[in-house]
Amino acid sequence: MYKDNFTHRQIMTDHLYEYHHYRNDTPPEIDFHQHEFYEIYLFISGSVNYIIEGRTYKLQPGDILLTNNSDIHRPEILPSDQPYERSIIWLDEDFFRGMRLIGEDLTACFKDAARRNYRLIRPTKSQLAQIQKLCEILEFERASNQIGNRVMAYSAIATILVLLSRAYYDTPDSAQKDITESDLVNQIITYINEHLAEDLTLDDLADHFYVSKYHLSHQFKQFTGLSLYQYIMKKRLTIARNMLMTGTPVTTVYTKCGFNDYSNFLKAFKREFGMNPSDYTKKSK
Structure with a gap:
């Protein structure tokens, strides 16, 4: 599976979206920051307490966090016998405009997460497996020169957003125990x-x-x-x-x-x- 070389860049250089898959054996130090875009953060392994707008989320592998363009956040990456691994999707506002043309506002879960100040999604095993499979498609198409690779990647992200929107409202109440506030x-x-x-x-x-x-x-x-x-x-x-x-x-x-x-x-x-x-x-x- 393709891995990116981690940088502290917090600015999009591609239009519409960016996808990154990072793995660090030594925990990086990341300051508080905010983006001018939406972010989907899929935690894979390691030990992380993620601070977003005054709440700290103690993450489990498979947890997903949603942040928008006004959230101040920072991961506190702790020493672990597992590497710090995560997949990240950045989405520009223009990405969602295309979805709105067909009557779908897939920013709804981001907006509701900000309104409730609750950014955690804890998907079921089935939902997580589907999302991880789509991330693999994204990684493959990003490295591919085949015709239509951008369309396939766009489609994979759109499908991830639909699955996240559904999983967001299904996150069990038991996840609350992993939030400090x-x-x-x-x-x-x-x-x-x-x-x-x-x-x-x-x-x-x-x-x-x-x-x-x-x-x-x-x-x-x-x-x-x-x-x-x-x-x-x-x-x-x-x-x-x-x-x-x-x-x-x-x-x-x-x-x-x-x-x-x-x-x-x-x-x-x-x-x-x-x-x-x-x-x-x-x-x-």
Whole structure:
């Protein structure tokens, strides 16, 4: 089976989709990040706690995670006698537009996972076997020069999405035992996402949730892996990037994302994404 050489690249270089199959004998260190695309992550082996938006998922082989273009996430890869192996599919928004032409919105499970803040799919053995077989087809067609190989790969991904959509709603309640979370942190994250344009200071949030600043800071860092400031800044920049992708003027973007000063927004955006907002807008077009 084909294996990719792992890199820390988090930007798509192909149009519509990318498929990667990675295997690392030495656990790599991966920072918190976010994408401008959807991601399907199929865990094969190793020992991983995956942190997404304040929840930590203790993964079992065969588990699948769904992340969208605003989720801040990071795998915590632990030492294991098994290699860290996974398959990853990246999907651009344009991929789903083709599906919508025939009346299917296969982003529904991604959106519902974000709404519920619950990204885990634990498929049955039968569902997993079908998905793994389709991944093998993807790998074969990607390396093939035969006529129609792109169509076959596209078809395999579309079928995977259908199976995932069905498996998502069938995931057993017993999977909850492998999730570590805090009700307080979940509420804070929801509040932040709903009030990004407003001042979100530690003092204000502590007063709103009737907790001490120390307790809030400690709990937030414990469950998200980021300080409150780091999370708010990453979230604001991520939403700003997504708004720029849809053509929203930069003057609207930075105020709606809670940046009261354009120069500060410019510096923070360039630090996070490696280019200024106007260059990013041109790239998106």
